[in-house]
Amino acid sequence: MNLDLSPEEEAFRDEARAWLSANVPREPLPSMDTADGFEAHQAWERKLADARYSVVSWPEEFGGREASLVEWVIFEEEYYRAGAPGRVSQNGIFLLAPIIFDHGTDDQQRRWLPSMATGETIWAQAWSEPEAGSDLASLRSTARRVVGGWRLNGQKTWSSRAAYAHMGFGLFRSDPEAERHRGLTYFCFPLDADGVTVRPIAQLDGEAGFAEIFFDDVFVPDEDVLGEPGDGWRVAMSTAGNERGLSLRSPGRFCAAADRLLDLYSTVLEPVERTAKSADVVDAWVRAEAYRLYTWGTVTRLADGGDMGAAGSVNKVWWSELDVALHETALDLLGPDAEVESPWTDGYLFSLSGPIYAGTNEIQRNIVAERILGLPREPRG
Amino acid sequence: MRFELTSDQRDFMSTLDGLIASSDPVAVNRAWSVGQTEPGFDLWKRIADMGVPALLVPESEGGLDASPVELACAFEVLGRHAVPGPWIESAAFLAVALDGKDRQEIVEGTMASLAVPPLVPYAVDAAEAQRRYVVVDGRLHRGEVKDVVTSIDASRRLARVEPAPDGLMSARVHDDRAPMPKTGVERPLEGAFVMAVLATSAELLGAAERVLDDSVTYVQQRTQFGRSIGSYQAIKHQLADVRIALDFARPLVYGAAVDPTLRAVSAAKIQCAEAAHLAARVGLQVHGAIGYTAEYDLSRWLLRIRALISAWGTPAYHRETLLAELLDSR
Numbered sequence: 070m071n072l073d074l075s076p077e078e079e080a081f082r083d084e085a086r087a088w089l090s091a092n093v094p095r096e097p098l099p100s101m102d103t104a105d106g107f108e109a110h111q112a113w114e115r116k117l118a119d120a121r122y123s124v125v126s127w128p129e130e131f132g133g134r135e136a137s138l139v140e141w142v143i144f145e146e147e148y149y150r151a152g153a154p155g156r157v158s159q160n161g162i163f164l165l166a167p168i169i170f171d172h173g174t175d176d177q178q179r180r181w182l183p184s185m186a187t188g189e190t191i192w193a194q195a196w197s198e199p200e201a202g203s204d205l206a207s208l209r210s211t212a213r214r215v216v217g218g219w220r221l222n223g224q225k226t227w228s229s230r231a232a233y234a235h236m237g238f239g240l241f242r243s244d245p246e247a248e249r250h251r252g253l254t255y256f257c258f259p260l261d262a263d264g265v266t267v268r269p270i271a272q273l274d275g276e277a278g279f280a281e282i283f284f285d286d287v288f289v290p291d292e293d294v295l296g297e298p299g300d301g302w303r304v305a306m307s308t309a310g311n312e313r314g315l316s317l318r319s320p321g322r323f324c325a326a327a328d329r330l331l332d333l334y335s336t337v338l339e340p341v342e343r344t345a346k347s348a349d350v351v352d353a354w355v356r357a358e359a360y361r362l363y364t365w366g367t368v369t370r371l372a373d374g375g376d377m378g379a380a381g382s383v384n385k386v387w388w389s390e391l392d393v394a395l396h397e398t399a400l401d402l403l404g405p406d407a408e409v410e411s412p413w414t415d416g417y418l419f420s421l422s423g424p425i426y427a428g429t430n431e432i433q434r435n436i437v438a439e440r441i442l443g444l445p446r447e448p449r450g
Numbered sequence: 451m452r453f454e455l456t457s458d459q460r461d462f463m464s465t466l467d468g469l470i471a472s473s474d475p476v477a478v479n480r481a482w483s484v485g486q487t488e489p490g491f492d493l494w495k496r497i498a499d500m501g502v503p504a505l506l507v508p509e510s511e512g513g514l515d516a517s518p519v520e521l522a523c524a525f526e527v528l529g530r531h532a533v534p535g536p537w538i539e540s541a542a543f544l545a546v547a548l549d550g551k552d553r554q555e556i557v558e559g560t561m562a563s564l565a566v567p568p569l570v571p572y573a574v575d576a577a578e579a580q581r582r583y584v585v586v587d588g589r590l591h592r593g594e595v596k597d598v599v600t601s602i603d604a605s606r607r608l609a610r611v612e613p614a615p616d617g618l619m620s621a622r623v624h625d626d627r628a629p630m631p632k633t634g635v636e637r638p639l640e641g642a643f644v645m646a647v648l649a650t651s652a653e654l655l656g657a658a659e660r661v662l663d664d665s666v667t668y669v670q671q672r673t674q675f676g677r678s679i680g681s682y683q684a685i686k687h688q689l690a691d692v693r694i695a696l697d698f699a700r701p702l703v704y705g706a707a708v709d710p711t712l713r714a715v716s717a718a719k720i721q722c723a724e725a726a727h728l729a730a731r732v733g734l735q736v737h738g739a740i741g742y743t744a745e746y747d748l749s750r751w752l753l754r755i756r757a758l759i760s761a762w763g764t765p766a767y768h769r770e771t772l773l774a775e776l777l778d779s780r
Contacts, residue, residue, distance in 0.1 A: 363701045437693050
């Protein structure tokens with residue numbers, strides 16, 4: 070049992086640290102959910118890609134470095150320590166790409182992955198529907214077989230990045246007779262296709278971080294179906310595991326935030342705030358450290374051939390609640406200045422979405438109770 | 451990078467677990483709690499024969515030269531079975547702090563206890579133990595029982611200990627100008643203190659895992675309104691939160707075992723105390739009234755957990771220590 074990095078891993082870390090320290094923008098970029106900010110974040114992705122840092126774990130032919138899981142975690146740690154911008158390409162590179170690698174054809178891999186790696190094409194996810202949230206299998210948007218492809222109809226919502234993104238991916242009911250998890254198909258489609266209407270939705274911070282997508286007889290050719298028609302649920306579930314599990318929320322993000330919280334604490338002079346919040350400051354650091362170490366355990370198990378399984382749900386509850394608590398603590402330390410717009414208020418508003426997206430924390434607790442503790446399953450309506 | 455127990459470490463845990471489980475440890479705990487010490491001494495001997503007090507002792511002194519990881523493994527198992535006796539004091543603190551003949555005694559299975567007032571004001575089972583020690587002004591002394599007090603956990607038989615006449619074990623002259631470290635022990639004893647906090651954390655983890663296991667079993671057996679209470683979301687979510695809290699306490703314990711520093715063991719103790727507290731509260735709540743009885747075995751762990759939360763540094767102490775360390779190193 071050890072936490073030592075090999076000389077190669079240390080060299081990888083040093084190189085990444087040096088590049089990031091030389092290249093991370095000094096000033097934060099504008100919000101990626103504005104037109105200007107979206108472009109600025111795309112330009113940052115291009116810069117990362119030119120240095121082969123945008124998708125370090127991918128094969129070299131698609132723009133990666135074939136980094137190991139350990140190196141990927143190291144990179145993420147360095148990325149957030151350097152205060153680098155949020156990843157506008159996140160939905161594509163972390164949620165969709167693993168599916169394209171596992172289920173995509175050679176043609177799909179060649180068509181979609183390189184421009185995803187450079188940030189030229191930004192992908193938005195289209196999972197939820199107005200009547201299908203936690204109960205995703207109750208979705209109603211349809212796909213109808215036509216010559217050479219399919220016609221999509223219906224509505225998706227809460228689609229992150231869809232306001233400015235170029236492509237979307239999601240599940241549609243391709244067999245009207247089938248129920249729930251059966252008869253669903255996984256589609257990829259351009260967001261400017263005929264019949265697609267995107268209506269941005271302002272989030273708590275006022276920016277259009279997600280959108281509704283309306284489908285009116287949208288044609289999708291057969292070559293843009295991911296996996297087999299009717300097999301969409303199984304294909305999609307590998308994404309859900311990724312989103313909840315290791316990929317989306319690397320520990321580096323929380324360790325860096327906990328360090329910034331300590332910096333903030335050391336500048337707070339008001340004795341009342343210091344005394345009242347010191348335990349919360351320590352706890353935020355402890356929980357981030359626990360998450361960092363837990364991740365090394367996960368990495369070891371995955372390297373041994375294990376899978377995330379339901380542990381992704383344990384993970385998701387932890388980081389999402391840590392993120393909220395950490396930012397609440399920061400705002401409390403700011404005293405009456407807490408309400409003044411700052412990186413802390415931005416981070417706080419973002420953290421509030423964590424316990425909801427990627428499967429609400431209530432759904433995650435059901436999964437932990439049923440699949441890990443072995444308690445009886447929830448009755449299904 | 452391999453952050454998982456080795457198969458040898460897992461085997462060690464399961465052998466120790468089997469040895470203790472086959473000794474009716476709950477009955478031993480209950481007997482110890484009312485002053486019947488014979489079964490407790492028997493179990494102590496069996497665990498000592500497996501090498502637990504020798505783990506941190508170098509081979510040259512008859513020890514096993516094992517790592518703090520094995521120590522954490524052992525204390526997780528001890529916590530799982532609510533084993534009585536001053537194990538933290540003997541196998542973690544004194545096995546490191548003592549030398550020569552005194553340490554040899556520990557390796558051979560002598561039951562020894564100690565206090566480090568004011569942080570650790572009482573020595574567990576000091577009247578029952580064969581050797582007593584106390585740290586005064588940062589230095590280790592042989593001790594004598596001053597008076598006994600009653601713990602919330604009757605299987606921890608507490609006593610105040612005072613230095614024996616001519617009991618000072620270190621000839622080193624204390625430098626009065628140097629501030630006393632916050633641990634209350636002089637620097638040479640700091641390693642022993644770190645091991646005691648690590649062992650306490652691991653014991654809390656093991657005790658909490660046991661409470662969760664027993665609670666999960668119970669809620670599937672207990673039926674109300676025609677279905678098992680474990681099928682209600684109000685119960686499931688509480689138990690899921692315990693699972694999650696423990697899953698994130700464990701890496702802090704083993705992370706501290708791999709890199710044993712004051713900072714790391716403070717973090718482990720904070721999280722283990724919090725997770726175990728949650729486990730105890732939820733465990734009692736989902737058991738209902740039966741869990742509130744002394745007769746039901748759950749009581750052993752509920753009381754042990756509450757006692758250990760404030761043992762070897764309270765949560766407030768460890769938070770303050772850790773915060774100071776973190777701010778200092780910036």
